Amino acid sequence: EETQPAALDIPMERLTVSYSRSSGPGGQNVNKVNSKAEVRFHLASADWIPEATRQTMASMHRNKINRAGELIVSSEESRYQMRNLAICLEKIRTMVTEATEKPKVVSKETTQKLIERVEKMNRERLRQKKIHSTIKQSRKADFD
Amino acid sequence: KERRRGRGRYRGRKCGRGHKGERQRGNRPRLGFEGGQTPFYLAIPKYGFNEGHSRRRQYQPLSLQRLQYLIDLGRVDPTQPIDLTQLTNARGVTVQPLKRDYGVQLVEEGADIFSAKVNIEVQRASELAIATIEKNGGVVTTSFYDPRSLEILCKPVVFFLRGKPIPKRMLPPEDLVRYYTDARNRGYLADPAKVAEARLELAKKYGYVLPDITKDELFKMLSTRKDPRQIFFGLAPGWIVNMADKKILKPTDEGLLKYYSS
Numbered sequence: 001e002e003t004q005p006a007a008l009d010i011p012m013e014r015l016t017v018s019y020s021r022s023s024g025p026g027g028q029n030v031n032k033v034n035s036k037a038e039v040r041f042h043l044a045s046a047d048w049i050p051e052a053t054r055q056t057m058a059s060m061h062r063n064k065i066n067r068a069g070e071l072i073v074s075s076e077e078s079r080y081q082m083r084n085l086a087i088c089l090e091k092i093r094t095m096v097t098e099a100t101e102k103p104k105v106v107s108k109e110t111t112q113k114l115i116e117r118v119e120k121m122n123r124e125r126l127r128q129k130k131i132h133s134t135i136k137q138s139r140k141a142d143f144d
Numbered sequence: 145k146e147r148r149r150g151r152g153r154y155r156g157r158k159c160g161r162g163h164k165g166e167r168q169r170g171n172r173p174r175l176g177f178e179g180g181q182t183p184f185y186l187a188i189p190k191y192g193f194n195e196g197h198s199r200r201r202q203y204q205p206l207s208l209q210r211l212q213y214l215i216d217l218g219r220v221d222p223t224q225p226i227d228l229t230q231l232t233n234a235r236g237v238t239v240q241p242l243k244r245d246y247g248v249q250l251v252e253e254g255a256d257i258f259s260a261k262v263n264i265e266v267q268r269a270s271e272l273a274i275a276t277i278e279k280n281g282g283v284v285t286t287s288f289y290d291p292r293s294l295e296i297l298c299k300p301v302v303f304f305l306r307g308k309p310i311p312k313r314m315l316p317p318e319d320l321v322r323y324y325t326d327a328r329n330r331g332y333l334a335d336p337a338k339v340a341e342a343r344l345e346l347a348k349k350y351g352y353v354l355p356d357i358t359k360d361e362l363f364k365m366l367s368t369r370k371d372p373r374q375i376f377f378g379l380a381p382g383w384i385v386n387m388a389d390k391k392i393l394k395p396t397d398e399g400l401l402k403y404y405s406s
Contacts, residue, residue, distance in 0.1 A: 010348070012353065081255070081256045086349055089351050
């Protein structure tokens with residue numbers, strides 16, 4: 001989390017948090033206790049995320065954005081509301097991190113080196129194969 | 145009374161023992177016997193999972209739900225710093241120092257319902273529990289009590305009746321020093337600046353606004369902390385409490401004062 005300048009500061013006032021009852025087994029406790037946390041925020045107007053990241057997020061998480069343009073993140077993994085909220089915030093942070101990272105640009109020299117390595121391996125393999133072949137041939141007793 | 149008797153059509157005849165064989169005749173082999181096959185409990189090799197389990201440190205769990213219950217019933221006073229003595233007097237927890245109990249640990253059960261501003265001092269606390277208490281404007285501290293100090297803390301009156309001077313609290317052993325010097329656990333030996341930082345960090349992680357306790361009216365009470373060598377809040381090590389005459393005797397000898405204030 002601390003790879004960026006201290007964990008990303010998410011302004012809580014801009015988010016809409018709602019709690020509801022979780023699904024799954026659990027008897028009376030799961031029926032009564034509101035432990036599923038859902039966080040929504042309007043992605044296009046979120047100034048606390050850089051513009052470019054916002055675009056990437058919109059395309060990456062297309063399925064999590066509703067018609068009104070709000071990104072929805074929910075969590076019902078833990079028994080406690082607070083922990084589920086923390087998990088939602090963590091998910092948002094990972095989304096932002098993933099969207100911010102640039103694709104790895106492999107330089108020309110490195111690609112050339114890699115191709116050369118592969119070719120060298122193949123040449124060596126064929127050379128060894130030929131040597132092995134001559135050894136096997138020399139064991140044949142082929143008299144005229 | 146009536147239920148014990150096995151007479152009558154339902155509980156009579158074979159009396160729930162089945163038909164012939166070892167079952168009816170009461171001659172079944174011992175528990176774990178598998179008819180001659182090497183039983184499970186002998187086939188599996190031994191490994192020291194439970195080795196020394198009786199010497200491990202134990203901490204009595206205290207859930208936030210229980211704490212809220214005690215505060216609501218008025219058994220524990222939230223306007224004073226809450227200590228193990230307060231909890232024991234309120235019969236909220238029962239600690240057995242002789243059974244390798246090293247104190248009380250805060251557990252998250254009831255985190256969603258908790259809403260009380262308290263200054264709590266426990267021996268261990270989980271992250272969510274710390275976050276919940278700080279969210280409601282309270283203060284958590286974790287501190288170490290060696291078994292002798294723990295016994296004195298849990299049963300102060302019995303100790304005072306002995307007439308011996310209050311001993312100084314020992315510092316934690318090597319493996320616990322790390323735990324108590326860590327700001328994330330709110331250890332009593334940790335740097336206060338780092339503790340403040342850790343509070344902010346937790347607030348960001350759990351998504352709540354950290355209430356400013358300096359502007360609180362009970363700030364003085366909330367910030368009272370014990371000295372690392374002190375066992376009780378008002379008393380220092382070396383003093384003798386006289387229950388009969390309701391007096392406190394303090395040492396005047398230089399050597400003793402030096403020892404007790406080290």
